Structure formats: structure tokens, C-alpha cells
Amino acid sequence: MPLTIFEVFLFFCLCSWSPAGVFGDEVKSVSVTEGDSVSLHTDYTDTLRKGSIEWKFGPKDILIAQINRKDNVSTIFNDSAGGRFRDRLKLDQTGSLIITNTRTTDSGLYKVFSSRRETPLDIFNLTVYAPLSTPNIIRDSLSVQNSSSSSGPASSCVFLCSVVNVDHVTLSWYKGNSLLSSISVSDLSRSLSLHLECLDDFYSCVVNNPIRNQTTHLNTQLCQTCSVQTHDSEITYAEYTALSSHSNVHLTVKQMFEL
Numbered sequence: 365m366p367l368t369i370f371e372v373f374l375f376f377c378l379c380s381w382s383p384a385g386v387f388g389d390e391v392k393s394v395s396v397t398e399g400d401s402v403s404l405h406t407d408y409t410d411t412l413r414k415g416s417i418e419w420k421f422g423p424k425d426i427l428i429a430q431i432n433r434k435d436n437v438s439t440i441f442n443d444s445a446g447g448r449f450r451d452r453l454k455l456d457q458t459g460s461l462i463i464t465n466t467r468t469t470d471s472g473l474y475k476v477f478s479s480r481r482e483t484p485l486d487i488f489n490l491t492v493y494a495p496l497s498t499p500n501i502i503r504d505s506l507s508v509q510n511s512s513s514s515s516g517p518a519s520s521c522v523f524l525c526s527v528v529n530v531d532h533v534t535l536s537w538y539k540g541n542s543l544l545s546s547i548s549v550s551d552l553s554r555s556l557s558l559h560l561e562c563l564d565d566f567y568s569c570v571v572n573n574p575i576r577n578q579t580t581h582l583n584t585q586l587c588q589t590c591s592v593q594t595h596d597s598e599i600t601y602a603e604y605t606a607l608s609s610h611s612n613v614h615l616t617v618k619q620m621f622e623l
Contacts, residue, residue: 390487391473391487391488391489392486392487392488392489393488393489393491394488394489394490394491395490395491395492395493395574395575396466396490396491396492396493396575397466397492397493397494397495397575397576398466398467398468398492398493398494398495399465399466399495400466401462401463401464401465401466402462402463402466402490403456403460403461403462403463404419404460404461404462404463404474404476404488404490405458405460406459406460406476406485406486407486415432415433415434415478415479415480416430416431416432416433416478416479417430417431417433417459417476417477417478417479417485418430418476418477418478418479419455419461419474419475419476419477420474420475420477420484421444421445421449421472421473421474421475422445422472422473423472423473425475426444426445427441427444428440428441428444428445428449428453429441429453429455429461430455431455431459433459436457438455440453440454440455448467448469448470449463449470452464452465452466459476461474461476463490466492467492468492468493468494469492470490470492471490471491471492472489472490473487473488473489473490474487474488474489474490475487475488491574493532493573493574493575493576494529494530494531495530496527496530496533496571496572496573496576496577496578497527497528497529497530497571497578498527498571498578498579498580499525499526499527499535499569499570499571499578499579499580500525500526500527500528500580501523501524501525501569501580501582501583502523502524502526503521503522503523503524503586504522504523504524504557520559520560520561521559521560521561521562521563521586521587521588522557522558522559522560523557523558523560523567523582523586524555524556524557524558525537525555525556525557525558525569525580526554526555526556527549527571527578530549530571530573531549531550532548532549532550532573533548533549533571533572533573534546534547534548534549534571534572534573535547535549535554535555535556535569535570535571536556536569536570536571536572537556537558537567537568537569537570538567538568538569538570539565539566539567540565540566544558545558549571556569558582560587561590562587562588562589562590563584563587563588563589563590564589564590566581566582566584567581567582568580568581568582569582
């Protein structure tokens with residue numbers, strides 16, 4: 365009896381299907397802070413009872429570790445990748461890779477291979493972030509000089525927020541819970557300034573990366589509070605400007621509140 369069109373189509377699909385497509389299709393992103401340990405767990409090692417599992421690093425697929433699934437004998441290649449992983453790699457019984465005392469240089473692609481396949485079983489994109497230091501807020505020296513030379517209170521307050529020993533982070537000024545301004549910091553020479561005509565709320569500087577953040581609150585004693593008397597009511601106001609020392613972005617907002 366001749367085959368139907370559906371049966372022919374189904375037969376063609378079954379013949380052309382290959383399990384290679386189910387492996388390594390998705391890159392799994394993993395983030396960790398420098399100094400912490402991280403475990404890269406592949407879901408396919410439990411299904412591969414024979415042969416060996418190989419872990420390779422970087423665009424050149426450098427072999428850094430392998431385990432024989434038959435007798436669970438593992439081998440760590442300490443001299444691979446220029447010795448950067450020396451004494452910091454482990455393999456558990458499932459074949460998962462454990463990296464201890466992580467460093468920023470550990471960031472990159474990690475691929476899991478089976479000795480029976482040419483395509484990777486799993487691909488991990490590991491990002492190791494440097495620990496975040498606390499933001500530092502200082503009164504701008506020019507503002508302090510103008511304030512000291514004036515007989516009355518300073519007409520404005522200028523603060524600089526910066527962070528050291530980090531890169532690829534975001535530095536932001538907040539008024540209460542509202543974001544005023546932010547910049548992406550990829551080097552150590554950038555700071556974010558805040559211009560206040562007077563102090564009308566709580567301000568803070570925040571540095572963050574995708575996994576952590578650090579906050580420093582502005583000392584309220586460093587700037588006069590906003591309080592202006594009128595005939596009908598008291599009006600509190602604030603004018604602030606936030607900009608980067610390496611940016612042309614200049615934001616000025618004036619707010620008035622009737623009390």
C-alpha cells in the first residue's frame with residue numbers, strides 16, 4: 365500500500381533528525397564576584413554514563429579538565445591557558461566544573477564536550493566582577509572656596525561622587541528613591557557631580573554592577589536646607605544639576621513645593 369503524504373513527511377523528519385541539535389544551543393550566563401567560588405553544572409553529564417567529559421575554555425577551546433565517566437577518574441590540566449587556573453579547578457562526580465577563588469581573568473566561555481561528540485553539550489558565559497568599593501562623596505573644592513569667601517551662606521552646593529578600584533560599573537545620584545543621573549564607568553578617572561541650590565531631601569550616590577551595589581548617603585550638614593518665607597506660605601525649593609566630568613550631558617531641574 366503506498367504511503368500517505370503525512371507518512372512520507374514523518375519518515376523524512378525521523379531520518380534527518382539528529383540529537384546534536386539538542387546540545388549546546390543555549391549559552392548560559394553566570395555571574396560571580398571575584399574571590400567567590402562558582403560551579404558550572406551541565407544537565408547532560410548524568411545521561412552520559414560512558415566515555416569522558418571534557419571542559420574547554422576560551423575561543424580556542426583550550427582543554428582545562430576532563431573526567432572519565434566510567435570510573436570517575438578526573439584530570440585537571442594546570443598548565444593549560446597559561447596556568448591561569450592552577451590549583452583552582454575541581455570536578456565533582458557528575459562532571460560539573462568548580463572554579464575556586466575566581467578572578468576577573470576567568471571571565472569567558474566554558475564549553476562541555478563528550479568524547480563521543482564534536483559539538484558542545486553545554487556552553488557557559490562566565491563573568492567575574494571585581495568587588496565593589498563604597499562610593500566617595502566630597503564637597504567640590506571650588507564650591508568650598510566660594511563658600512568660605514562669602515559673608516553669607518553659600519548660594520549652591522556642589523558634590524562629587526567617585527569610586528576607585530572598579531571598572532564596568534554604573535555610578536548614580538538618587539534623590540530619595542528617584543534617579544537623578546547616572547553614568548557607566550569603564551575606567552577610574554570618572555566622577556559624577558551633583559549641584560544643589562539647597563538641601564530639600566535625602567541624596568545618595570550608588571555604584572552597582574549586575575549582581576551587587578554599594579551606597580553612600582550625602583551628609584546633610586554639608587549644605588543648607590531649603591526654606592524661604594513668603595507672605596502666604598512657606599515654599600521649599602531645590603535646584604540640582606547632575607553631570608559627568610567626561611560628559612556633555614547637563615541636567616537642571618527646579619522643583620517647588622508649597623508647605
